[in-house]
Amino acid sequence: MSWLTDDDGDDDDKYADYEARTRPNPKGNRARTKIRPEHSDAVTGRVFTVDRGRYSVLVAEGTPQEHEATASRASELRKQAIVTGDLVDLVGDTSGEEGSLSRIVRIQPRTTILRRSADDSDEVERIIVANADQMLIVVAAANPEPRPRLVDRYLVAAFDAGLAPILCITKTDLADPSDFLANFAGLDVTVVTSGAGADGGAVLPTARLRELLAGHTTVAVGHSGVGKSTLVNALVPEANRAIGRVNTVTGRGRHTSSSTISYRIGDGWIIDTPGVRSFGLGHVDPDNILRSFTDLARLAEDCPRGCTHLPDAPDCAIIEGVAAGELGENGKQRLDSFQRLLASLA
Template identity: 70%
Template sequence: MTWWDADPDDDDEDDEFDESDVRVRPSRKGSRPRTKIRPEHNDAQTGRVLGVDRGRYSILIDESTRDERQLTAARASELRRKSVVTGDRVDLVGDLSGDDGTLARIVRIQPRTTLLRRSADDTDEVERVIVANADQMLIVVAAANPEPRIRLVDRYLVAAYDAGISPILCITKTDLADPAEFLRNFAGLDLPIFTSSEGNLPVDDITASLINHDTVFVGHSGVGKSTLVNALVPEAKRATGVVNTVTGRGRHTSSSTVSLRLATDAGRGWVIDTPGVRSFGLGHIDTDNILKSFTDLAAIAEDCPRGCTHLPDAPDCAINEAVAAGRLGETGKGRLDSLQRLLTTFAKAPGH
C-alpha cells in the first residue's frame, strides 16, 4: 500500500515500502550496561606533573634513572571532576613511550603532601590550587620599581604557613633602594633572606637553599622573578619584562605554572615558576595554621581562653601576657608583632 491509496484495506502486492525497510538507529549509549566498577590499574606508572597546557599534561616518568623521559597525558574520565596541577604525582597507563603523537592517561592522583592555594578575592571561598607538593616558597620582592608591598608579602606568608610550606624572601633591585626599612617588618620571623642587585645576584647561595627541595617561586609582576629563574636554570629561558613607567606595574611574562629542574654538582631540586600576580585572596585560610607556624607562640597559646584571637586587644591572651612580662626575651615582641600583623591581614579580609 502506498501513502496515496484511498482504501487502507486494499492489499496491494505492489506496495513500495513495509516495516522491514525501516532502519532503526542504534542507541548512542550502546547495549552494555553502565557500571561504577573501575579498573584498578595495578600496572600504572607514577610520574611528576611538570606543567599543564589546555587539558594536556607534561609528565616526567622514571625520574633520575637512565630511562627518564617526558611524555604528554590526558585525564581519565573518572578524574574529570578532580584538578591535576603542577607538582602532582600521578599514576599513568597507556602509551608511556613519550614518542611524538602518543598520549598517556592519568588514572590516579597520589596523596599530596602540601597544597598552595589562593582565592580570586577574600570573599571567594572557591580555592585555586597553584601547586602541589612544594615544601618551600621563595617570595621575590623588588626594593623599588615596583615598590614593595608589605601586605602582599604578608598574604604570601599566610598562604605558605597555612599550607605548611617554609617561606624564603628574596629582595631584588637593592641598587635602586635600601631594603632595610622594608625588611624590619619581618624581623620577628625565622625567614631566610637573600638580597640582589644588578650584576650581583647571589646565585650560589640561593641554589644551595633549593637543593633537595621543591620550591615554588611567587612574586608581583615586574619584580625580577623570571630573571632570577633564568639565572638559576639557564635552559628555562623564561620571558622577562619591564615595569611600566606610568603605572609602576610590571607586565605578566609567565602565563602558566611550570616545574624546572635545578641540577648542580651539589645535588638537585625543583624550581616551580608561577605567573606574577597583583592580588592573593585568602578566602580559604585556616587561621590556626598561621599560629602553628610560630611554634614558640603556639605552645604558649594553649593557655589562652577558648576563641582567643591573639590580637593586641584580646582579653587574657597568654601570648600577650608572656611578651609583656618579657618571658620570651628580646625576640618575643618582634615575633608577636609579626604574628598579629598576619592575623590582622586575614581578619580584615571581607567575609571574615
C-alpha cells in the same frame, strides 16, 4: 514469542509461557558498571606543566629511561584538579614519541598543597602546586615598591601548606631593604638578596639559592615585575622565561609568565608561577594564621581559651606583650599585620 493455548481450546493462557526476548543495550553489548579498572600496568610520572587540558609529564624520573610524555585526563578525574607537581599514574602510549598521548588515571596522595582563592571572601580554593616543600618569595626592594602585607599573605599560605619560606630581595642596588626586612625580624625566615654590580649587570645569589634549593621542590611566587623570572632564568638558563618591565607610570610590573611550570635544578625542582598582585586566603582557617607569626605565637601560649587576638580581645597575651615591648620596635607592626589578616578573614 510462542502463542500457546490450554487444553480447552481457548487462548486465555497464551502468555503463560513464552520465549523471553532481551532488549539490546543501545550503547553496546557490554553492561554498564561503576567498577573501574585497576590499571595495574600504569606507570608513574610527575606533572611539570599544564596547558589547555594537556599535561606534560616526566616518566621514569631519575633513571636512564627518563623522558617526557603528553597526557590527557581520564573521565573519572574530570572533577579533580591536576596541577604542576602532582605525581600521577599513566596508561596508554607513554612513549613520549611525537603524536603519542597517554591518559592520567590516578593522582597519587599529595604531601602538600599550595592554595589560593580569588579574594578573602571566596571560599573556593584554587590549587596552585602540589608536593612542594619550600616557597621562594621574591620581592623587589624598589621598582615596584615592596608590599609587606602581600608577603604576610604568602607566609600564611606557606605555613598553612607546610612549606618552609625563603625570602629573596631583588634590586637592592635601588634601595636599602633594611626597613622592609625589619617587618619580618621576628620570623624564622631565610633571607637572600641580589642587586646590580659595578658594571650595571644583575648580581644574582645563584650559588646561595642553589644550595638552598638542592634536594627540595620549591615554588617561586612574587608580585609582577620583581625579577622572579630573571632569577629562574639565572638558575635554569634553558628555561628562557619571558622577562617584563615595570610600568613607569603605575609602578606595576607586567604579567609575563602565564603558566606554572617546573624546572629541574640539580637534584631538586623549582616551580615558577605567574606573578600576582593579590593572594586570597578565603580557604585558610583563621586559627592557622598564627603559625606564620612565630614571634606572636610564643606570646599566644598565655592567651585565654578562645582568644580572637583582635584589638577588642580581653586579656590577649599578644596585645599585652607587644604593649610591654616584648617584641621590640617591630612588635606593633607585626601585630598590626597579623590583626589585618584576621580581620579580612572574619
